[in-house]
Amino acid sequence: MDSTLDSKFPPRISIRDGKFSRVVDGRQENMEDESSINLVVINAADIARTFYSGAYDPDNPSAPTCWSVDTQFPSVEVPEDQVQAKRCMDCQHNIKGSGENGGRACRYSQRIAVALEGQMDTIYHLNLPATSIFGNIKDGHMGLQAYAKFLSTRRTNSISVITQVYFDEKSYVPKLYFKALRPLTIEEVQYALELKSSDAASKAALQKVTVSNDAVTKTSPFTEVDGFIYK
Numbered sequence: 001m002d003s004t005l006d007s008k009f010p011p012r013i014s015i016r017d018g019k020f021s022r023v024v025d026g027r028q029e030n031m032e033d034e035s036s037i038n039l040v041v042i043n044a045a046d047i048a049r050t051f052y053s054g055a056y057d058p059d060n061p062s063a064p065t066c067w068s069v070d071t072q073f074p075s076v077e078v079p080e081d082q083v084q085a086k087r088c089m090d091c092q093h094n095i096k097g098s099g100e101n102g103g104r105a106c107r108y109s110q111r112i113a114v115a116l117e118g119q120m121d122t123i124y125h126l127n128l129p130a131t132s133i134f135g136n137i138k139d140g141h142m143g144l145q146a147y148a149k150f151l152s153t154r155r156t157n158s159i160s161v162i163t164q165v166y167f168d169e170k171s172y173v174p175k176l177y178f179k180a181l182r183p184l185t186i187e188e189v190q191y192a193l194e195l196k197s198s199d200a201a202s203k204a205a206l207q208k209v210t211v212s213n214d215a216v217t218k219t220s221p222f223t224e225v226d227g228f229i230y231k
Helices: 144-152 186-196 199-205
Strands: 012-014 021-024 027-030 036-044 048-051 066-068 106-116 119-129 161-167 176-183
Touching: 036 186, 036 199, 106 199, 119 186, 144 176, 186 199
Parallel strands: 012 119
Antiparallel strands: 012 021, 021 027, 036 106, 036 161, 048 066, 048 106, 106 119, 161 176
């Protein structure tokens, strides 16, 4: 397997500006098709939540003020003086309208570990904003949860198919849809299962904030969902 699988901070897929690109070792690489990618979903973290008390600066990423890895309670790693509420459901930042444009100030996100079709020797992580996770099937287009349910009703696991991920062209912010293209070959499934059990797959899907004495480290993977502009 590729040595990048064992790197501390795994390669990632960026959706910034409504275009797909790869970021490897801090270097951004354009993809042949910037509007859609074909991949295998190897692993997924639980849906998480993050709250930033100030404006997010993509050029100077920082840890959020408060966060939850289960959407129910603040993480035990949140500094005591930064905890916004004992339960997420009681938090003022969980109310619609507490954020910009009528949204919630505390935002949902989910990280998935993926491998690109034809390049399954490298695992990437892909951060999904709430608009790419929730919602019903609309005109055949599916967010992640609707897609997972679609596969489940057909007794199909996401790791056994090539999934096309593409942008909603009508959305003013990067929003992704998911579509099943083809089943994997037996050899591809076996390889995908090996990837799923690797440390790299776990790291790529990990939702974690690294907190220093100043409650911030630039290497935190739990920064604002890449490419999603909250207005």
